[in-house]
Amino acid sequence: MNFWLRLDSMDRRWVFLMMGLAVAIPILWIGITGRTFPETATPAARDVFRAIDSLPEGSRVLFGFDYDPASSGELQPMATSLMRQCAAKKLRIVCIALWPLGGNLAQETLAEVVRSDFPTMREGVDFVNLGYQAGNEGVMKVVLTDFKKAFPVDSRGQPSNDIEILKDVKTVSDFPLIVNVGAGYPGNKEWIQYVISACQGKVKMVAGCTGVSAPQLYPYYPVQLAGLLGAIKGAAEYESLVNEAMGGVPAPKYLEAQRRMAPQLFGHLLMVSLILAGNGIYFAGKRRPQR
Amino acid sequence: MTRQGKTWLVMCGVLAALLIARGLTGEGLGRVYVKKVEVSLGSEQVAGAQGVSQTIWKEVPADKATMKWVEWNQVAPKEFFAARAANPAQDSISLSWPRTIGLWLGAFFTLAIMSFLYADNIAYKLAEATVIGVSAAYWMVIGFWETLVPKLFGALTPTLVSKLVLPSLQPSDVVQQISMWVALVLGVMMLWRLAPRGGWIAAWPLAFIVGVTAGLKIVSHVESDLMAQAAATMQPIVEVVPSATGGTDWYATTWATLANALVLVGVVCGLVYFLFSVQHKGVIGGAARVGVWYLMITFGAAFGFTVMGRIALLAARFEFLFDDWLWLIDPNHLRS
Numbered sequence: 001m002n003f004w005l006r007l008d009s010m011d012r013r014w015v016f017l018m019m020g021l022a023v024a025i026p027i028l029w030i031g032i033t034g035r036t037f038p039e040t041a042t043p044a045a046r047d048v049f050r051a052i053d054s055l056p057e058g059s060r061v062l063f064g065f066d067y068d069p070a071s072s073g074e075l076q077p078m079a080t081s082l083m084r085q086c087a088a089k090k091l092r093i094v095c096i097a098l099w100p101l102g103g104n105l106a107q108e109t110l111a112e113v114v115r116s117d118f119p120t121m122r123e124g125v126d127f128v129n130l131g132y133q134a135g136n137e138g139v140m141k142v143v144l145t146d147f148k149k150a151f152p153v154d155s156r157g158q159p160s161n162d163i164e165i166l167k168d169v170k171t172v173s174d175f176p177l178i179v180n181v182g183a184g185y186p187g188n189k190e191w192i193q194y195v196i197s198a199c200q201g202k203v204k205m206v207a208g209c210t211g212v213s214a215p216q217l218y219p220y221y222p223v224q225l226a227g228l229l230g231a232i233k234g235a236a237e238y239e240s241l242v243n244e245a246m247g248g249v250p251a252p253k254y255l256e257a258q259r260r261m262a263p264q265l266f267g268h269l270l271m272v273s274l275i276l277a278g279n280g281i282y283f284a285g286k287r288r289p290q291r
Numbered sequence: 292m293t294r295q296g297k298t299w300l301v302m303c304g305v306l307a308a309l310l311i312a313r314g315l316t317g318e319g320l321g322r323v324y325v326k327k328v329e330v331s332l333g334s335e336q337v338a339g340a341q342g343v344s345q346t347i348w349k350e351v352p353a354d355k356a357t358m359k360w361v362e363w364n365q366v367a368p369k370e371f372f373a374a375r376a377a378n379p380a381q382d383s384i385s386l387s388w389p390r391t392i393g394l395w396l397g398a399f400f401t402l403a404i405m406s407f408l409y410a411d412n413i414a415y416k417l418a419e420a421t422v423i424g425v426s427a428a429y430w431m432v433i434g435f436w437e438t439l440v441p442k443l444f445g446a447l448t449p450t451l452v453s454k455l456v457l458p459s460l461q462p463s464d465v466v467q468q469i470s471m472w473v474a475l476v477l478g479v480m481m482l483w484r485l486a487p488r489g490g491w492i493a494a495w496p497l498a499f500i501v502g503v504t505a506g507l508k509i510v511s512h513v514e515s516d517l518m519a520q521a522a523a524t525m526q527p528i529v530e531v532v533p534s535a536t537g538g539t540d541w542y543a544t545t546w547a548t549l550a551n552a553l554v555l556v557g558v559v560c561g562l563v564y565f566l567f568s569v570q571h572k573g574v575i576g577g578a579a580r581v582g583v584w585y586l587m588i589t590f591g592a593a594f595g596f597t598v599m600g601r602i603a604l605l606a607a608r609f610e611f612l613f614d615d616w617l618w619l620i621d622p623n624h625l626r627s
Contacts, residue, residue: 024609220515
């Protein structure tokens with residue numbers, strides 16, 4: 001039988017198996033050797049780094065966690081690196097979430113980065129987790145006029161009025177930068193539509209997003225978004241920038257995105273091969289005489 | 292037995308054999324360890340907002356505490372190995388059975404969902420039904436505890452809610468209370484759909500939701516997606532990029548100019564493609580064809596990003612299986 005015809009009649013489960021191996025083998029290889037591929041940052045990732053790096057020490061940053069564990073495979077590495085750069089830059093971090101599990105992920109990220117590697121930072125003074133707030137765009141509209149009305153207490157139940165880091169905060173305009181990691185609705189797009197547009201240049205925003213939502217967000221860069229981390233590739237680029245800036249040998253938890261780039265490489269090579277094979281089958285079928 | 296049944300049997304047998312082999316070598320299979328931490332809190336009265344006295348809880352020594360409890364914090368297995376090596380009788384770090392069972396359930400459900408790629412089966416059906424059931428229950432609980440209790444009941448009956456379930460509830464003003472009465476009435480009207488008669492009453496809150504959402508979206512979309520995007524497109528085609536020495540960076544200038552020209556051509560041709568009141572012939576036809584190419588490239592980029600996202604999620608699941616469950620790899624050095 002002709003090679004292309006054989007391919008045409010191949011059980012699609014072989015494709016699933018090939019994809020599984022293309023992803024699994026690099027994970028095992030990297031897990032055993034600990035080696036990662038080098039990354040070169042694109043302008044969108046470099047601009048995220050610059051936006052945070054250009055803030056004076058002690059500036060307040062509003063850090064949004066608009067995702068849940070279902071998309072943390074893509075987004076958690078960028079949240080970890082963003083938090084690390086903010087902490088290293090001695091910025092004051094205010095975490096919020098418009099997704100129910102975002103508050104828990106903020107807590108985990110704070111524990112993993114701030115509490116373990118920046119122990120001098122004090123809760124309530126240098127960072128705070130205001131947790132989840134229901135209301136989607138409604139919350140965004142409220143923070144434009146009265147931030148503490150939208151977030152009356154922190155995740156521990158302490159009133160916002162009594163929290164040192166929020167002392168002079170009246171509206172969202174009191175944050176020079178919004179860092180938002182979002183997986184969908186409500187997320188980055190809504191922050192741009194309801195907050196960034198309304199603030200008219202007073203507040204900058206950088207975002208991290210999933211691969212699925214990246215094409216919708218690129219049109220906002222670089223005017224409405226100061227920087228954008230698109231999917232795991234953006235996360236890996238930004239992670240390498242932060243690691244380079246911090247110097248020394250990074251802890252394994254700060255290499256998570258770069259570790260996931262090898263499965264990406266082999267998965268994409270397989271996809272490209274399959275697309276080429278599909279085209280080959282199509283043209284071979286066209287050349288075959290019709291009965 | 293059918294061929295498919297035999298294949299299932301072989302696959303499950305191989306997996307079981309591999310698991311047993313892995314369990315009998317090295318440190319074995321996935322387990323979760325926890326460390327006992329005693330928390331002691333003492334209360335203190337402080338003047339809060341609007342002069343209202345509030346209770347603040349702070350960590351204090353155990354002998355001065357008015358409230359105590361024990362937390363079990365998850366620790367890396369290597370901490371347990373070190374503690375056991377130092378003192379085999381230690382009990383500060385111990386195996387957590389509930390979390391270990393959770394880990395194994397996570398692995399089972401991951402494999403059950405992946406098994407659908409071979410064929411539909413009972414394990415997949417079980418995992419699917421569990422996801423649907425847990426999601427529905429979860430959203431119901433979130434809706435009740437994050438919206439109804441703090442926002443609705445908290446505004447209408449603050450004393451009761453504060454005493455019973457939410458000590459940190461902040462007092463609401465009259466405007467909030469009135470708006471919550473309106474919300475309650477609209478909510479009841481919405482539920483009227485379930486009543487045998489008067490289903491039309493539910494149309495009114497729906498009309499309210501549609502009207503408010505449309506009002507909110509129109510303003511924000513015009514500001515951010517129409518005006519701001521149009522302004523961002525109207526850039527000079529030739530963009531001169533200064534170099535670090537004060538002259539012109541010709542390399543960057545060329546690329547920036549090319550990028551601006553591509554954006555201009557893409558926007559014009561993309562819009563021409565959607566111009567259906569003119570026949571796509573001649574110059575218009577050519578521009579529309581270029582517009583189609585731009586659209587195809589955009590769809591291709593979107594597809595590529597989607598593939599990237601899905602592979603990242605698959606990689607995260609494999610990492611969970613190989614690292615947390617099977618202990619085959621240790622990229623975060625949690626065990627060594």
